[in-house]
Amino acid sequence: MxxxxxxxxxxxxxxxxxxxxxxxxxxxxxFNGWTNFKPKAVVYPAANQIITGDIKENMTLTKNNTYLIVGSVHVASGVVLTIEPGTIIRGDYDTTGTLTVVKGAKLIANGSETDPIIFTSNKPASERKAGDWGGIILMGDAPISRLGGVASSFYEPNPLYSSFGGLNENSDSGVIRYTRIEFAGKKIDNKMALNALTLAGVGNKTKLEYIQISFCSDDSIEVVGGQVDFSNVISYRATxxxxxxxxxxxxxxxxxxxxxxxxxxxxxxxxxxxxxxxxxxxxxxxxxxxxxxxxxxxxxxxxxxxxxxxxxxxxxxxxxxxxxxxxxxxxxxxxxxxxxxxxxxxxxxxxxxxxxxxxxxxxxxxxxxxxxxxxxxxxxxxxxxxxxxxxxxxxxxxxxxxxxxxxxxxxxx
Known part of the structure; x- marks a missing residue:
């Protein structure tokens, strides 16, 4: 004793x-100001804008709208998708709403401590659960330890948008900052599910900080090759x-x-x-x-x-x-x-x-x-x-x- x-x-x-x-x-x-550990209780505005298909020109999502991602949405190479602070983006359950930023494209999701960007479920508060929608996929041309130096995403069925990897350590896929990702990770089939945030061949000019990922049914963050750093990330109740x-x-x-x-x-x-x-x-x-x-x-x-x-x-x-x-x-x-x-x-x-x-x-x-x-x-x-x-x-x-x-x-x- x-x-x-x-x-x-x-x-x-x-x-x-x-x-x-x-x-x-x-x-x-x-943690103060921008996080939420009880997202099931939040009543988000209903979506009044639908995003679907391919984004082939620069686009800005604004705080005064609420968006619904339907199906696999691709930000094409050379295109920048900008999201204003405070914007809410909801993912569709039936079509496994997923945002894919392909190699050569950028996502600028630069929220703030008082106005975070929110990716979440489209279901009502009482019905939300892990795996309600797909997630976010960023792909770049940074090195991967794979024969041939390139690979194809397991999660992206379209071969036009699935390639990642290359020789550019300084690859820039954009910014995710002061952003919450909730209830992502829907299953694709019996063996595979999406992640809340997937990074494939992403380079070191990509900025990833102040990110909270909650209630993902697979990995909160999966990183496949590349050279990228993280700071001030919260992974909460990942499956x-x-x-x-x-x-x-x-x-x-x-x-x-x-x-x-x-x-x-x-x-x-x-x-x-x-x-x-x-x-x-x-x-x-x-x-x-x-x-x-x-x-x-x-x-x-x-x-x-x-x-x-x-x-x-x-x-x-x-x-x-x-x-x-x-x-x-x-x-x-x-x-x-x-x-x-x-x-x-x-x-x-x-x-x-x-x-x-x-x-x-x-x-x-x-x-x-x-x-x-x-x-x-x-x-x-x-x-x-x-x-x-x-x-x-x-x-x-x-x-x-x-x-x-x-x-x-x-x-x-």
Whole structure:
């Protein structure tokens, strides 16, 4: 009993004295003003404008209208779609309303803290649920680690608009800022669903910040190749992964949070981050960059029981993919990082970097894919020189306010 009490005291002392820069940060709570954790309760205006087919000339969507996306809407190459702050765009259920910004086109969705842009369901408030419409797809000509250097989108059936990838790291697909995406991720068939936001071969001039994605029935964000960064993103109650990275993506994710919930998980191994370099090794171009994701000030919070919830590992890391974790907080999982067997057999875990990070209330820290503790990896990361702490404080004591129903503030206490 004395040992347990001492561990708790030390854990509490560590969190209380942790550097202020761990987890999501900000002098004020940057959730305020533009987010909504109860979108099912909002009565949005009925759509008075329909968007369908191909957008072949520059277009601006204005705040004084409410728009309905019907079917697959394509922003053609060379065209810019601009959305004014405060504009509401609703996605049609029956036709799986989806907005695709093809390679060479741009989306300028630059909302504001007081006037966010909202993509949401077209159903009445009482009937909304995850998967009510398709989502947003951005495609660019940045490098992907695929033989031939280009690929076709799994989600876009029209071959005229499905190609992505190229040689342009500075590719610019536009801006998504102060934007909410709600109830997206409708299933295409029994095996595949759309994501709230899909980025394919998107380059580093694309700006993605202050984005809240809520109640997506698949991944909140899927990134396939490219070189693009994220800042101030909230993934809330995703059914599958919060972030899915593959095909050689080079990305830094900063000041971002994934909030898991037991009522929004599926049985296909949902994670906060799924990181790999290829779907099939025979498609991988060894001359291209392998997937590398850097997490700065990221909070991964699981509000499930470790032994009962469907979300087990915070991060799933596959062979030939790499992650660096800096100033992060991971709380409430069965495993912090689950490595695949090849990763563990080759001791590739020694290439992974974890700095100034707190892992709290997790059953294990480093495991294999079956969530059995890997002692070699654990011994490696727990060496004294690693700036890394394991605590057992609990989510109710870690954050200023983890109640999403009452103005949540996930900065550390």
């Amino acid at each position: 004395k040992v347990k009490i001492l561990v708790l005291i030390l854990s509490t002392f560590y969190v209380a004295n942790a550097q202020k820069n761990q987890g999501i940060i900000g002098e004020s709570n940057w 599958d992964d919060d972030f899915d990275f593959s095909m050689g993506i080079q990305s830094t994710v900063s000041n971002t949070i994934a909030i898991r919930n037991p009522y929004c998980s599926d049985n296909t191994r949902s994670r906060c981050f799924e990181i790999d370099s290829y779907d099939k090794v025979e498609n991988f171009d060894a001359l291209k960059k392998k997937t590398f994701v850097k997490l700065n000030n990221v909070t991964l919070m699981n509000d499930e029981e470790n032994s009962m919830g469907l979300v087990k590992e915070a991060i799933s890391l596959k062979t030939d993919s790499f992650v660096e974790v800096n100033n992060c907080v991971i709380a409430g999982f069965s495993s912090f990082i689950a490595f695949d067997d090849r990763y563990l057999a080759d001791d590739n875990f020694k290439k992974i970097k974890v700095y100034n990070t707190t892992v709290d209330s997790c059953t294990e820290v480093f495991t294999n894919e079956t969530l059995n503790k890997d002692q070699n990896a654990s011994n490696w990361f727990m060496q004294n020189e690693k700036l890394f702490a394991v605590t057992n404080v609990g989510i109710n004591n870690l954050f200023k306010n983890n109640d999403v129903k009452r103005k949540p503030d996930f900065r550390l206490k």
